[in-house]
Amino acid sequence: MKIPILMITKLLSFLLGKLGRGGSFPGQVALRLNKHIFQCFRYTCPVIIVTGTNGKTSTSNLIADLFMHSGKRVINNRKGDNLKEGIATAFIHAAKLNGRISADAMVLEVDELNIPYIMNHVKVSTLVVTNFFRDQLDRSQEMEQLIQKIERAAASFDGTLILNGNDPNVVRIKDHAPHAQVLYFGADRCTASAETTQEASEGKFCPRCNHPLTYSFYQYSHIGSFHCTDCDFCTPQLTVCAQAIDIKQGSFQYDKHSFHAPVPSLYAIYNCMAVIGIAKLYDIPYELCDKAFRLAKQPAGRNETFYRQGIAYTLNLVKNPTGANEVLKTIELDQSDKALMIVLNDHAQDGTDVSWIYDAQFERVLQLSTQKIICSGTRAYDMALRIKYADYPGEIIVITDEKQALDELYRLRMRSYVIATYTALAPVRALMRKDESDAA
Amino acid sequence: MQHKKIRVCWMYHNIMDLYGDKGNMMVLSKRCENRGIECEIVPLDIGQEMDLTSFDLLFLGGGADREQVLLMEDLLKRKQQIAKAMEQGAFIVLICGGYQLFGQYYIAADGTKIEGLKFFDYYTEAGSNYQRCIGNIAISAQLDDITTTVIGFENHGGQTRNVSTPFGKVLSGYGNNQSEHMEGFYNGQVLGTYLHGPLFPKNPEIADFVIYKCLKKQNPELKYTDLTKLDDSLEQQAREVMLKRMNLTV
Numbered sequence: 001m002k003i004p005i006l007m008i009t010k011l012l013s014f015l016l017g018k019l020g021r022g023g024s025f026p027g028q029v030a031l032r033l034n035k036h037i038f039q040c041f042r043y044t045c046p047v048i049i050v051t052g053t054n055g056k057t058s059t060s061n062l063i064a065d066l067f068m069h070s071g072k073r074v075i076n077n078r079k080g081d082n083l084k085e086g087i088a089t090a091f092i093h094a095a096k097l098n099g100r101i102s103a104d105a106m107v108l109e110v111d112e113l114n115i116p117y118i119m120n121h122v123k124v125s126t127l128v129v130t131n132f133f134r135d136q137l138d139r140s141q142e143m144e145q146l147i148q149k150i151e152r153a154a155a156s157f158d159g160t161l162i163l164n165g166n167d168p169n170v171v172r173i174k175d176h177a178p179h180a181q182v183l184y185f186g187a188d189r190c191t192a193s194a195e196t197t198q199e200a201s202e203g204k205f206c207p208r209c210n211h212p213l214t215y216s217f218y219q220y221s222h223i224g225s226f227h228c229t230d231c232d233f234c235t236p237q238l239t240v241c242a243q244a245i246d247i248k249q250g251s252f253q254y255d256k257h258s259f260h261a262p263v264p265s266l267y268a269i270y271n272c273m274a275v276i277g278i279a280k281l282y283d284i285p286y287e288l289c290d291k292a293f294r295l296a297k298q299p300a301g302r303n304e305t306f307y308r309q310g311i312a313y314t315l316n317l318v319k320n321p322t323g324a325n326e327v328l329k330t331i332e333l334d335q336s337d338k339a340l341m342i343v344l345n346d347h348a349q350d351g352t353d354v355s356w357i358y359d360a361q362f363e364r365v366l367q368l369s370t371q372k373i374i375c376s377g378t379r380a381y382d383m384a385l386r387i388k389y390a391d392y393p394g395e396i397i398v399i400t401d402e403k404q405a406l407d408e409l410y411r412l413r414m415r416s417y418v419i420a421t422y423t424a425l426a427p428v429r430a431l432m433r434k435d436e437s438d439a440a
Numbered sequence: 441m442q443h444k445k446i447r448v449c450w451m452y453h454n455i456m457d458l459y460g461d462k463g464n465m466m467v468l469s470k471r472c473e474n475r476g477i478e479c480e481i482v483p484l485d486i487g488q489e490m491d492l493t494s495f496d497l498l499f500l501g502g503g504a505d506r507e508q509v510l511l512m513e514d515l516l517k518r519k520q521q522i523a524k525a526m527e528q529g530a531f532i533v534l535i536c537g538g539y540q541l542f543g544q545y546y547i548a549a550d551g552t553k554i555e556g557l558k559f560f561d562y563y564t565e566a567g568s569n570y571q572r573c574i575g576n577i578a579i580s581a582q583l584d585d586i587t588t589t590v591i592g593f594e595n596h597g598g599q600t601r602n603v604s605t606p607f608g609k610v611l612s613g614y615g616n617n618q619s620e621h622m623e624g625f626y627n628g629q630v631l632g633t634y635l636h637g638p639l640f641p642k643n644p645e646i647a648d649f650v651i652y653k654c655l656k657k658q659n660p661e662l663k664y665t666d667l668t669k670l671d672d673s674l675e676q677q678a679r680e681v682m683l684k685r686m687n688l689t690v
Binding site: 142143144145204205210352353354355356357358359379381382384385386388389390391396398400 | 454455457458459460461462463466467470504505506507509510549574575576593595636637638641642674675677678681
């Protein structure tokens with residue numbers, strides 16, 4: 001059976017490619033025809049998988065770039081098809097008809113809930129975990145249950161774990177993976193670090209003994225230098241640690257080398273440190289890491305600015321409170337008069353539960369210089385209420401339709417920031433691109 | 441109005457705040473402020489000394505299973521005080537996890553049994569086939585002589601049964617469990633519900649009812665209709681969107 005399935009699905013993958021369509025359909029078909037499809041593939045190269053709440057796509061793309069810059073052939077699911085169907089599609093695409101995959105490395109971004117399946121069906125050499133934040137609870141259930149699933153999946157893992165040593169929710173995985181090697185990455189205290197936090201919603205208790213955790217400093221959210229008040233659970237000795245961090249420049253040092261993060265922010269520096277961990281493990285020169293960081297293409301809609309009649313409109317994706325807070329911090333820095341447009345959708349990929357908007361600190365951008373706020377999307381009114389009850393003094397405009405909302409934004413003729421949830425990003429970005437070129 | 445101040449204890453504010461429950465506090469505070477009523481919200485941490493009998497409202501939100509186990513010891517120590525606060529007429533609002541903890545017991549997804557405060561007869565067990573109740577929900581609720589449609593989002597694995605006096609009848613969604621089509625608990629003084637979203641922003645009538653109950657503790661003559669009307673046009677439109685989506689009439 002194995003050759004016909006591969007043949008059919010490879011053909012499908014080829015045809016879809018010709019039509020300019022990616023997606024995970026070939027993998028879906030293959031898994032439907034044979035649920036053990038992953039057994040059909042033959043490969044000897046290392047398989048690196050990247051998971052976590054935030055930073056999966058950026059980190060896995062940087063790791064793939066790193067291998068490519070060192071002259072290796074890399075297979076990856078760059079488009080972010082990170083469910084098992086998408087990963088099967090990447091395998092099908094890369095495999096010959098006999099199932100053989102010839103590459104020097106496979107770098108795969110994997111959705112957290114798909115980790116148990118992938119760890120069971122793919123020969124994973126290295127598992128990179130970026131962080132665990134509150135995210136789409138309607139889909140991921142409670143975070144504790146999610147982490148436990150990953151811990152169980154790691155129980156017999158004998159490869160290498162590359163873990164964020166500043167996230168207690170990630171560090172705890174090693175406790176359940178006795179056969180694995182581990183390499184911890186993290187970052188030193190810097191000007192953005194703080195003694196206290198209003199942002200942390202997880203990581204309050206020790207996963208070993210349940211006593212409260214205390215922090216000598218926080219970087220953002222619950223990422224920081226922690227230790228248990230009762231047992232010896234704490235930020236471990238960091239194997240690779242960013243030093244001499246300059247947040248404004250996005251520069252930092254490690255092992256006498258200087259680096260520039262693709263975006264000047266702490267979360268981007270953490271992604272970079274995971275990549276440097278990979279370079280250390282696979283013996284790739286650090287210069288190539290910096291090359292990967294400098295040449296990294298920002299994914300669409302991440303701090304992307306469009307111009308229309310000389311006015312800048314900056315678009316950002318938000319998916320969860322932690323990601324949203326990082327975006328809001330950037331907007332907060334701009335004290336000039338401006339308008340804000342927030343597009344809140346509640347489709348499955350956005351999360352059908354919009355209560356997360358109360359965990360995100362929209363208060364940061366409700367200062368007087370934010371003169372108007374346009375709320376749009378399927379849950380525009382929920383967003384409007386969030387802003388209203390945060391005591392926003394300016395004008396709140398609700399326009400559910402995103403095109404009409406953008407037109408209203410243009411009428412304001414003001415420096416603007418647009419924030420969109422997952423399913424709103426692509427349509428809003430397409431409109432903004434078109435409007436930019438029409439106006440030119 | 442004679443009394444212009446309410447005191448709220450936000451119990452375990454930083455632990456039992458899983459689904460944006462802080463939004464409820466923002467709404468209470470703002471709706472009081474708009475009416476010239478002072479609203480003092482006092483957060484309570486584990487181990488912190490506090491006289492619970494001095495409050496007009498005790499508010500307890502929802503948390504993850506693990507967190508609920510961790511705070512239960514502290515909550516049990518305060519049982520006498522909570523009982524006394526109730527005797528003195530304090531109102532109590534419990535969301536999701538908080539609602540469960542006031543019952544007999546709660547059996548978590550991993551089988552751990554958490555003994556509740558046992559104020560009421562209801563109990564909660566994880567669903568048999570481990571199906572969570574997740575999604576938008578609307579109920580027809582009865583609060584004393586007010587009948588209203590309440591809108592929210594529910595996300596719970598626990599199935600609550602043996603509720604003598606439910607908060608409302610489910611119009612769309614699950615409610616206390618997957619078979620009975622009833623939601624929450626209300627006995628005139630304690631309101632327990634699975635509805636978050638958070639609850640108050642899209643249900644200003646419920647928020648006002650809670651404010652009224654708090655004021656009534658000091659002024660028994662007060663009527664719900666004595667509260668100054670506020671501009672709730674955004675709230676009404678938010679409700680219409682969700683009701684239409686659930687095929688319910690406004």
